[in-house]
């Protein structure tokens with residue numbers, strides 16, 4: 435048997451160099467936990483904002499809310515900024531906090547295996563192996579584009595464009611184009627390309643709620659104030675973050691306390707905003723969701739709904755039968771020829787077992803993350819830990835989405851993880867694992883709160899939303915305020931974890 439004192443290649447391995455992985459690295463560095471490595475499968479950092487460069491890509495929350503509390507950017511150009519500005523922010527963040535030397539690019543982790551005897555993780559990276567005492571998964575919420583299961587997709591002889599990994603070498607001007615999908619990416623793509631193309635067919639399965647986007651350039655004098663008086667910007671950041679949380683979280687979690695508020699907003703959208711935006715009543719009806727506002731993540735745009743007033747844009751709601759070599763045939767038997775198809779069909783979420791069949795995560799005593807996610811209802815402790823995975827943390831685990839924007843989640847999860855690793859060090863422990871009882875208790879409380887949410891109401895029955903998993907649960911959002919989550923990350927009982935001292939046999943040894 436290997437000794438418990440075997441020295442791993444790195445103390446901590448972070449998987450993924452998007453906002454989560456970099457934010458986690460910065461938090462470790464600040465806590466003096468400096469022996470870490472960030473493994474990134476792609477050739478650059480930035481995750482979402484590296485991969486999504488499609489026309490019109492940008493944030494759908496105000497940029498002032500979409501930044502770390504400790505790294506405000508006074509120079510956001512608009513209220514809602516394009517993706518390239520976020521990518522530049524990520525790049526500057528990595529430079530400013532000296533994260534680049536920590537990142538190993540082109541290093542996909544294809545397997546994580548807990549070695550109980552050596553008390554470390556063995557990560558398969560390409561043909562080699564990296565060993566780490568602790569592993570932090572920062573692979574994001576949207577891990578890969580969903581595989582396209584429409585028959586005939588491989589036979590199409592025209593251009594296939596994907597929202598993630600857009601081919602900018604292809605000129606859409608004057609082409610006949612189909613967009614499949616009407617989620618958040620399509621909402622950004624459609625108004626951007628509609629004026630360029632000869633004909634645009636938008637294939638919709640489930641309509642999306644699209645509200646007005648209160649966008650405007652950030653006035654230069656205001657940016658100067660932000661630079662000279664950072665507290666002003668901090669106040670704006672807090673206000674923007676609070677507003678996003680009210681809309682995206684509180685309205686959902688508190689729905690049954692005040693259903694009329696959310697239903698009233700949906701009514702207003704239906705009777706005022708949609709009417710103003712879409713001229714043809716039949717098209718308007720087809721674009722209007724039948725499910726409640728908030729059942730599926732809503733989007734904002736001042737151009738998406740209006741694009742359907744254009745003579746060259748058609749909304750197609752018949753189901754797709756198949757893609758043919760030259761176009762798309764619907765269930766009604768009608769084929770429309772196109773030169774290019776844009777696939778905006780969504781992503782595989784981090785909680786889907788398929789991710790961990792492809793890149794397995796094997797913990798203690800045969801625990802397999804893919805099996806766990808398939809078989810059992812999703813559970814976690816504070817959105818970051820799962821029993822069976824010692825020395826392993828997930829930035830966005832079950833019930834882990836904190837607040838309205840990603841940065842709150844990253845700052846909360848990283849504070850929790852730093853606290854556990856620091857405590858393990860203090861106790862001289864080489865193995866730390868969350869206990870099953872607090873996990874069950876915490877998850878039960880999250881489910882109880884969600885049982886009174888909008889998602890538990892009838893109004894979400896037809897939403898076909900990624901908020902619902904294959905068990906019918908909604909393990910996406912943490913149904914507490916971000917302030918509560920942040921407090922919890924600093925005050926949760928440290929004994930909710932079991933610590934095994936370096937020299938003693940692991941608590942799990944010999945089971």
Ligand SMILES: Cc1cc2nc3c(=O)[nH]c(=O)nc-3n(C[C@H](O)[C@H](O)[C@H](O)COP(=O)(O)OP(=O)(O)OC[C@H]3O[C@@H](n4cnc5c(N)ncnc54)[C@H](O)[C@@H]3O)c2cc1C
Pocket residue numbers: 449450451452453454455473474475476479480481482483486491492493494495500541542543544572573574575576577619793829838839840841
């Ligand atoms: C188009 C778009 C717009 C969005 N807009 C918003 C918004 O306005 N507001 C908001 O809050 N959120 C938004 N999001 C969600 C967004 O994904 C998060 O805000 C955030 O960027 C996620 O950061 P991340 O680092 O957790 O994940 P990602 O950005 O997905 O980064 C994960 C990284 O891990 C790497 N990786 C994955 N698997 C492995 C592996 N096995 N080995 C090594 N590396 C691996 C990936 O290559 C990637 O670089 C948007 C998402 C998309 C797709």
